Amino acid sequence: MPRPTVPTRRSDILLAARAGFSARGFAATRMDDIARAAGISKAALYLQFASKEALFEAMVNELIETMLPQAAPADFGDLPAEAILRRFIAFLSARITSAEMAFVPRVIIGEGANFPELARFYHDKVIGRGLGIVERIVRHGLERGEFACADITQACRSIIGGVLLAAIWKTTFEPVGAKPIDTTAMAQAHADTVLNGLLRRTETA
Amino acid sequence: MPRPTVPTRRSDILLAARAGFSARGFAATRMDDIARAAGISKAALYLQFASKEALFEAMVNELIETMLPQAAPADFGDLPAEAILRRFIAFLSARITSAEMAFVPRVIIGEGANFPELARFYHDKVIGRGLGIVERIVRHGLERGEFACADITQACRSIIGGVLLAAIWKTTFEPVGAKPIDTTAMAQAHADTVLNGLLRRTETA
Amino acid sequence: MPRPTVPTRRSDILLAARAGFSARGFAATRMDDIARAAGISKAALYLQFASKEALFEAMVNELIETMLPQAAPADFGDLPAEAILRRFIAFLSARITSAEMAFVPRVIIGEGANFPELARFYHDKVIGRGLGIVERIVRHGLERGEFACADITQACRSIIGGVLLAAIWKTTFEPVGAKPIDTTAMAQAHADTVLNGLLRRTETA
Amino acid sequence: MPRPTVPTRRSDILLAARAGFSARGFAATRMDDIARAAGISKAALYLQFASKEALFEAMVNELIETMLPQAAPADFGDLPAEAILRRFIAFLSARITSAEMAFVPRVIIGEGANFPELARFYHDKVIGRGLGIVERIVRHGLERGEFACADITQACRSIIGGVLLAAIWKTTFEPVGAKPIDTTAMAQAHADTVLNGLLRRTETA
DNA sequence: TATGAATGAGATTTCATTCAT
DNA sequence: CATGAATGAAATCTCATTCAT
Numbered sequence: 052m053p054r055p056t057v058p059t060r061r062s063d064i065l066l067a068a069r070a071g072f073s074a075r076g077f078a079a080t081r082m083d084d085i086a087r088a089a090g091i092s093k094a095a096l097y098l099q100f101a102s103k104e105a106l107f108e109a110m111v112n113e114l115i116e117t118m119l120p121q122a123a124p125a126d127f128g129d130l131p132a133e134a135i136l137r138r139f140i141a142f143l144s145a146r147i148t149s150a151e152m153a154f155v156p157r158v159i160i161g162e163g164a165n166f167p168e169l170a171r172f173y174h175d176k177v178i179g180r181g182l183g184i185v186e187r188i189v190r191h192g193l194e195r196g197e198f199a200c201a202d203i204t205q206a207c208r209s210i211i212g213g214v215l216l217a218a219i220w221k222t223t224f225e226p227v228g229a230k231p232i233d234t235t236a237m238a239q240a241h242a243d244t245v246l247n248g249l250l251r252r253t254e255t256a
Numbered sequence: 257m258p259r260p261t262v263p264t265r266r267s268d269i270l271l272a273a274r275a276g277f278s279a280r281g282f283a284a285t286r287m288d289d290i291a292r293a294a295g296i297s298k299a300a301l302y303l304q305f306a307s308k309e310a311l312f313e314a315m316v317n318e319l320i321e322t323m324l325p326q327a328a329p330a331d332f333g334d335l336p337a338e339a340i341l342r343r344f345i346a347f348l349s350a351r352i353t354s355a356e357m358a359f360v361p362r363v364i365i366g367e368g369a370n371f372p373e374l375a376r377f378y379h380d381k382v383i384g385r386g387l388g389i390v391e392r393i394v395r396h397g398l399e400r401g402e403f404a405c406a407d408i409t410q411a412c413r414s415i416i417g418g419v420l421l422a423a424i425w426k427t428t429f430e431p432v433g434a435k436p437i438d439t440t441a442m443a444q445a446h447a448d449t450v451l452n453g454l455l456r457r458t459e460t461a
Numbered sequence: 462m463p464r465p466t467v468p469t470r471r472s473d474i475l476l477a478a479r480a481g482f483s484a485r486g487f488a489a490t491r492m493d494d495i496a497r498a499a500g501i502s503k504a505a506l507y508l509q510f511a512s513k514e515a516l517f518e519a520m521v522n523e524l525i526e527t528m529l530p531q532a533a534p535a536d537f538g539d540l541p542a543e544a545i546l547r548r549f550i551a552f553l554s555a556r557i558t559s560a561e562m563a564f565v566p567r568v569i570i571g572e573g574a575n576f577p578e579l580a581r582f583y584h585d586k587v588i589g590r591g592l593g594i595v596e597r598i599v600r601h602g603l604e605r606g607e608f609a610c611a612d613i614t615q616a617c618r619s620i621i622g623g624v625l626l627a628a629i630w631k632t633t634f635e636p637v638g639a640k641p642i643d644t645t646a647m648a649q650a651h652a653d654t655v656l657n658g659l660l661r662r663t664e665t666a
Numbered sequence: 667m668p669r670p671t672v673p674t675r676r677s678d679i680l681l682a683a684r685a686g687f688s689a690r691g692f693a694a695t696r697m698d699d700i701a702r703a704a705g706i707s708k709a710a711l712y713l714q715f716a717s718k719e720a721l722f723e724a725m726v727n728e729l730i731e732t733m734l735p736q737a738a739p740a741d742f743g744d745l746p747a748e749a750i751l752r753r754f755i756a757f758l759s760a761r762i763t764s765a766e767m768a769f770v771p772r773v774i775i776g777e778g779a780n781f782p783e784l785a786r787f788y789h790d791k792v793i794g795r796g797l798g799i800v801e802r803i804v805r806h807g808l809e810r811g812e813f814a815c816a817d818i819t820q821a822c823r824s825i826i827g828g829v830l831l832a833a834i835w836k837t838t839f840e841p842v843g844a845k846p847i848d849t850t851a852m853a854q855a856h857a858d859t860v861l862n863g864l865l866r867r868t869e870t871a
Numbered sequence: 872t873a874t875g876a877a878t879g880a881g882a883t884t885t886c887a888t889t890c891a892t
Numbered sequence: 893c894a895t896g897a898a899t900g901a902a903a904t905c906t907c908a909t910t911c912a913t
Binding site: 486566616623636 | 748751772777780811814815820823830834837841843847851861864
Binding site: 873874875877878879880881882883884885886887888889890891892 | 902905909
């Protein structure tokens with residue numbers, strides 16, 4: 052049962068590309084390096100990807116595809132919104148700050164101007180979907196009378212913003228000496244903050 | 257009163273550099289373009305800046321210097337922490353999403369791997385200082401009995417995260433068709449969220 | 462009765478090669494294209510032809526071989542030279558400007574410097590033979606007292622030159638908008654010119 | 667009185683380009699070689715010519731421009747057409763087969779498919795103009811009752827064809843061993859042929 | 872100080888050719 | 893025989909940087 056070699060080869064390349072692009076960005080990563088890291092010749096690279104841009108986009112797309120399917124939640128039923136939101140924040144945070152994924156926002160943000168297609172894709176398929184899920188959760192909470200919120204859209208952005216910062220922190224600032232983040236604790240604290248706020252409950256009681 | 261030509265020249269260059277780097281990132285911006293945009297020869301550029309990297313760093317530094325002095329608040333006295341925090345979030349958000357500054361986080365995030373010095377500098381002087389101020393405000397609120405918060409550090413990150421997302425949204429996603437953000441409203445909503453949380457007050461009353 | 466696959470294959474390749482080389486010249490035609498046009502793999506090409514050059518030469522040779530046998534006339538007997546020459550010019554012109562052959566001079570002229578062997582071959586076997594035939598016809602006319610000619614060699618070149626121009630015109634200039642040539646009429650007029658000249662007969666009478 | 671260096675530099679390059687392209691054709695001539703031959707760096711080449719194609723076209727254009735001005739004859743007055751035509755054939759032949767110019771037709775013919783613009787230009791400005799002049803001469807001869815000619819256009823092509831063959835002969839076949847042409851004698855013989863034809867004058871007398 | 876001109880050192884991309892299967 | 897896959901060796905073109913004037 053011989054495994055087809057192409058997929059393997061292709062994923063070797065994408066892996067090497069991910070390593071390169073994530074470490075040095077688009078421009079500073081040479082096709083030569085990627086080829087060497089993938090264990091093939093530069094020309095073999097071009098057999099599978101028509102250009103450096105195409106390789107870059109393929110790599111990002113593959114990463115996103117890898118992440119998306121598991122991000123779509125089912126119907127919420129009668130579960131309490133608080134629990135759902137806590138779980139989603141924990142899940143999203145874990146996923147977005149994982150070693151393989153954390154650099155994606157950085158790359159999208161960094162190269163977005165030169166790759167509008169990619170930025171659009173990421174906006175539509177990742178950010179948009181993430182926000183959509185959060186929004187559904189918040190609406191669920193409002194319907195159940197659990198949550199109170201004047202501006203849903205903005206609140207959702209606050210939620211996503213905290214998670215995104217974690218990814219950026221890990222990839223941009225930790226390598227230059229920032230205090231490492233405990234992502235689990237951070238996700239929990241972030242959930243606490245957006246759920247309970249900073250103002251003391253007793254104040255309004 | 258002889259016109260000081262050098263400073264003017266210098267700021268012309270920095271302005272041109274900012275325009276270029278903010279539009280196309282570090283690698284895709286050519287020294288030629290910057291020189292032309294600044295109205296001088298490429299060689300004249302090198303009389304003022306030793307290298308492309310030096311110019312890039314100078315531009316970022318200048319921007320940060322421009323922004324920092326006004327960002328440091330004095331002692332809080334006996335003011336309510338809620339008001340201070342609202343004001344600071346509004347201020348920080350306005351500043352960080354302003355036309356001249358919004359691209360800075362994007363550039364820092366995008367080129368951070370290739371410019372560790374810059375990332376460190378930005379972390380120490382901007383993010384760090386911003387977080388420090390927020391933390392002081394939160395502590396002030398805790399001392400006054402206004403706030404309740406289990407994990408101060410993380411809560412502060414949640415606060416900054418929301419603001420940062422606005423800047424990224426504006427520079428990365430709005431150009432590719434994302435719904436534009438009303439930064440003032442967003443800042444206010446963000447302040448609401450982190451202050452009050454999503455859970456209904458009456459629930460705990 | 463097993464189908465002879467190799468000859469068919471070979472001529473498929475030569476046909477594809479002819480199409481490619483005639484349309485784009487030697488350098489701009491890729492082995493890949495030829496293989497695809499011939500319906501085989503690139504590697505299969507190399508089973509039949511050792512190199513691109515070899516394929517090119519084989520293609521030209523085949524074309525020439527196809528044309529030459531019919532170009533060699535027998536003894537002229539007692540036929541009038543004028544008729545023979547008219548017929549030969551018509552024949553040569555028709556052949557050399559035919560769709561399949563017209564590009565050959567162009568390619569030979571264009572790539573002659575890089576393929577001296579080919580240029581030599583074409584000179585010896587095609588131009589040389591053509592000139593030889595013309596010369597024999599002219600000598601025949603002189604012997605019969607039909608023709609008067611001071612410099613036979615040069616006259617023959619004048620004859621061939623007109624025919625060659627037609628082929629070049631068709632392949633080089635017609636594709637870019639030149640007025641199309643009616644080769645039959647042109648051959649006839651060319652024969653008229655070289656036979657009668659431009660000066661009025663009555664003048665010398 | 668310092669002479670501007672650019673024109674000199676530019677013509678150095680064009681000279682080197684002419685040498686390269688004429689010897690090896692477009693594809694086989696490397697920019698590196700041209701640069702070295704011109705005594706400058708490859709990058710300096712690109713300072714003056716945006717691409718290899720642009721350089722190629724500039725070189726051909728310059729050559730053509732060099733040749734054109736002197737090719738335009740004045741009014742013919744009352745001179746005998748025969749003398750004018752003889753002189754023009756001699757002139758055109760000498761010019762077209764001169765060491766600097768002879769390769770031009772070869773290059774145009776060889777690369778015409780890949781440079782349609784150039785082929786068109788050459789057709790319009792060189793071939794067209796040459797044919798135009800010949801046609802004017804022939805018409806002049808017809809008006810004066812000197813010439814008899816059924817098909818002027820075709821006759822003119824016969825005239826030009828003989829001259830063109832000389833250039834092709836020199837550049838394509840002489841390098842591979844063809845008998846060298848004495849262009850002066852050839853031009854004269856060609857003029858004899860097209861003027862007098864091959865048929866004996868006395869025959870019709 | 873200012874600049875037009877020049878360049879060294881790559882970067883991406885191409886393609887004829889080979890080889891294991 | 894046939895081929896998919898691979899590659900070595902360029903070729904074009906770019907750009908940060910320098911230097912003579």
